[in-house]
Amino acid sequence: MPAPTGGRLLAATARRVRPRLVLLTATLAVNSGTGVAIPVLLAACGDAVLRGEALRGPVTALVAVLVAGALAEAAALRLSVSTAAVGTAWLRMSSVRRLLALGPGSPYSVGESVTHVVQSAPQAASLPGEAAEAAVSALGSLAALVALWVVDWRAGLAFTVLSPLTAVVARRFIADAGEAEARYLDARTRMATLLVTALSGARTIRAAGTLCAETERVVTPLGELSAAGHAIWRTQRQVVWKIGVLVALTHIAVLTTAGLDVASGRISPGELLAVTGYLALATRLLDQIDIALNLAYSRAGASRLSAILDEPVIEGGPRRSPPPDGAVSLRDVTVHRSGERVLDRLDLEIPHGVSVALVGATGSGKSLLAALLGRLAEPDEGEIRVGGVPVSELELGTLRQTVSYAFERPVLAGRTLREAILFGRPELPGSAAEDAARAAQADPFVRRMPGGYDTPVRLAPMSGGQLQRIGIARALARPALVYVLDDATSGLDSVTETQIGDAVTGRLGDRTRLVVTHRATTAARCDLVAWLHAGRIRALAPHADLCDDPDYAAVFARTAAVADVPGTGASPAPADVPTAPSDEEQRCPADC
Structure with a gap:
């Protein structure tokens, strides 16, 4: 089966890990569902205590949901790791096959190839799982928002009015982080290429006494690497406090609204507890910096890997019988x-x-x-x-x-x-x-x-x-x-x-x-x-x-x-190839 290319790469990776991805999505959905059920069960327990009613039913249901959530979370963690591992293995194998199939005409140096296989493949492979986690988390947050409206529509309205500001900031963060990560990977790839080249000629460097000069050459991309890394952290720093402030203001507005509703008798104290739980769940839709950052990194890795798999390779013809002679x-x-x-x-x-x-x-x-x-x-x-x-x-x-x-x-x-x-x-x-x-x-x-x-x-x-x-x-x-x-x-x-x-x-x-x-x-x-x-x-x-x-x-x-x-x-020195002064330097991948 030929390696998929371009936009089909991520879809092909998802198909490759489909059984695990389905199970992962299911366990994430169960875990998210239990999260949505917990606030209403806590509200039922709280109201039962205040009214002096029996607690066996609400407590039993709450314990069952908590156990189911814990088991689903443990299973999701295991499936997330295995899904990424299987996808990484497949992408690495596909990349290695394509790089070898490109042969001596490959536009990628040894350093670039190694960086893509070692780093870009696991980044791209994690994207299906990250996407599933983000989608299920978003659906869970939307379900919590709906439940918030059901419990206290005024509190739900307050959240809905303020949340778009946080969403705009988070979206800008994803774009900036992805661009900075791409620059970071480019700089690291160039440094790896220079290092591999220098190591292959280590004996010549020693003999020529050019260690300092070669060291300076290898670390030339370090400035750009540092700049890209600082840009990532700077973006995080600028966005995290903004989102933190907006989320805090949203919480204050929602809880103030719910508190006034309790004081006026429009909702019960147990329902206030439910509002608090659903507010925390709905906020996850906005406060997903880690998930957004991982998605940006994964997309950057997938983009770089797709470039390799998009490179055309020489395809064989249909004839399997050898020619009649060697003319x-x-x-x-x-x-x-x-x-x-x-x-x-x-x-x-x-x-x-x-x-x-x-x-x-x-x-x-x-x-x-x-x-x-x-x-x-x-x-x-x-x-x-x-x-x-x-x-x-x-x-x-x-x-x-x-x-x-x-x-x-x-x-x-x-x-x-x-x-x-x-x-x-x-x-x-x-x-x-x-x-x-x-x-x-x-x-x-x-x-x-x-x-x-x-x-x-x-x-x-x-x-x-x-x-x-x-x-x-x-x-x-x-x-x-x-x-x-x-x-x-x-x-x-x-x-x-x-x-x-x-x-x-x-x-x-x-x-x-x-x-x-x-x-x-x-x-x-x-x-x-x-x-x-x-x-x-x-x-x-x-x-x-x-x-x-x-x-x-x-x-x-x-x-x-x-x-x-x-x-x-x-x-x-051979006429058609660069001079290579050492035996190690004379080992060329053209004969793979």
């Missing part, structure tokens, strides 16, 4: 990023079983082009086909089995290294992980781990090159028609890269391979080179045929001096 075709493909045309009516044809190196200058869009094959990015125009089948027609599960990726910065998911290699394909035998690791030259260092392939990922420290080899093993373990190696060997020395290249060629010789690379040696080992320039394929030919072109040679000039030194393990 790749890109026709008139155009992609814009940040208002600029990165790929411009690009055409590329790759026959089945051919290995193609994709090369180009920094920012030429190599990784973006590679992402199009598996729909990790979508073209603005044009069509991508695999085996003659448009990738947009393939069901996403089928597409993932058709195109397999290895990234420069793989993220290892799974409890153990074996699970990390077989991630997404749990039906494969454990031996498949070892076989793929051997091909990726990862088997030796994995076996040196404390638990070998069963070593927990969190207890398996690895260098950037070792991490890349695990990523390559994960790609090789997935039977596919097309394999995309997106700078997946940039952290390896030339000897290891050659060994992996030979193993990959032997293992995938009959499969289509697209290799994004900055190394001339890697391009030379591929059957063809697709030279990307100015948003188009400038040439598609063997590396040897292009070497005489000085423009082509210039593509590798900046990196060749470092990347081709055997045994150094050094590699240049």
